[in-house]
Amino acid sequence: MDEKKELVKKEETKLERNRQFPTVTPVVDIYENEDEILLHADMPGVTKEEVRVNVDNGKLTITGLRNLETSGAANWEEFGSVEFYRTFSVPQTIDVAKVNAELKEGVLRLHLPKSxxxxxxxxEIHEG
Amino acid sequence: MWTRVSDIDRMFGAMDLLRSRMDRLFTDFDRSYGDDYGWRVSEGAPRxxxxxxxxxxxxxxxxxxxxxxxxxxxxxxxxxxxxxxxxxDAPDGYKAHRVERxxxxxxxxxxxxxxxxxxxxxxxxxxxxxxxxxxxxxxxxxxxxxxx
CATH class of the missing domain: 2.60.40.790 (Immunoglobulin-like)
Incomplete structure (x- = not known):
């Protein structure tokens, strides 16, 4: 039980992140071809301003806040205000400067081009 | 000394988290979402x-x-x-790594x-x-x- 190791772990769990809304994991599709990696994530109800995409040290983090405005008495409620949150490991070969994201119809589409x-x-083989 | 301060800070953060979890306990109870949140047709229809x-x-x-x-x-x-x-919305010519949607x-x-x-x-x-x-x-x- 190395004390140093434990300290590092504590930093990583980030307990101080105080969340207002319950956190849920969005479902994603991941595709790849020779030029890029594509990531599609379902985030219904999230506006463009509330989405954060962060690439840092081989880690891609996507977060989206859905603040559902409601009025009246709820007869039933199957979904509410949530924070979508998911982390991925991305290869170092991703060209971070060219990452591009679009949000349409509640689906976040990320293009991660390869360097x-x-x-x-x-x-090419030359004849000698 | 400073490491102690951040430890205390973190402890209060954890307590806040616990409190908000407790606050949500009853409203979450009859909701169908949890950690496996997602749009799924197998459940029948959208929420x-x-x-x-x-x-x-x-x-x-x-x-x-x-x-x-x-x-x-x-x-x-x-x-x-x-x-x-x-x-x-799967694009053509791509290899799928993960399809959850x-x-x-x-x-x-x-x-x-x-x-x-x-x-x-x-x-x-x-x-x-x-x-x-x-x-x-x-x-x-x-x-x-x-x-x-």
Missing amino acids: EAAKPRQI | TNLYDRGNQLEIKAEVPGLAKDDLNIKIQGNYLEVSGTRKS GTASFTRSFTLPAEVDSEKVGASLKNGILTLTLPKAEAAKPRQISIQ
């Missing part, structure tokens, strides 16, 4:  | 909320990724039916707690949330009774 060096390259 | 606002009813439904042409709303008296299809069609029907005026029903779609406003029929509206 030039990481793309597969066809080697 | 909905129904609010009674006196003169009108309001229904909200989660429909991420659906355009207005993908949805069908039918209404008759106090019977409401919402159906739709979510098409796959369901694609299927669904139908959900409701018996509304009051008769509604089907002529004046309004529907809007914003950020993946469908909102239906259903004005109650004259007979079902709350009425002030004056005492003679």
Whole structure:
């Protein structure tokens, strides 16, 4: 039980993150081709201003706040205000500067382009 | 010394978290979401909320990724039916690593707690949330009774 190790873990769990809303994990689709990785996440009810996409040290974090405004007496309520939150590991080959995100119809679409060096390259064979 | 201060800070943060969890305990109890939150057709249909606002009813439904042409709303008296299809948005030429978002069609029907005026029903779609406003029929509206 190394004390140093334990300290690092404590930092990582970030207990001080005080959440107002229950946190839920959005469902995602992940696709990849030679040029980029695509990530689609369902975040119904989240506005553009409330979405955060953060790439740091090989970690991609997406968060979205849904603040549901309601009025009147609820006869039934199956969903409410939540915080969508999910973390992914992304390869270092992602070109962070070119990451681009769009939010449409409650679906967040992230394009994570691969850096030039990481793309597969066809080697031409010269006749000697 | 400073590490101690942040430890104390963290402890209070944890206590705050516990308190807010306790606050939510009962409201969360009858809600269907938890850690495995997601739009799933296997559960039958999108999640909905129904609010009674006196003169009108309001229904909200989660429909991420659906355009207005993908949805069908039918209404008759106090019977409401919402159906739709979510098409796959998988791009061509890509390899799928993970596919969690369901694609299927669904139908959900409701018996509304009051008769509604089907002529004046309004529907809007914003950020993946469908909102239906259903004005109650004259007979079902709350009425002030004056005492003679």
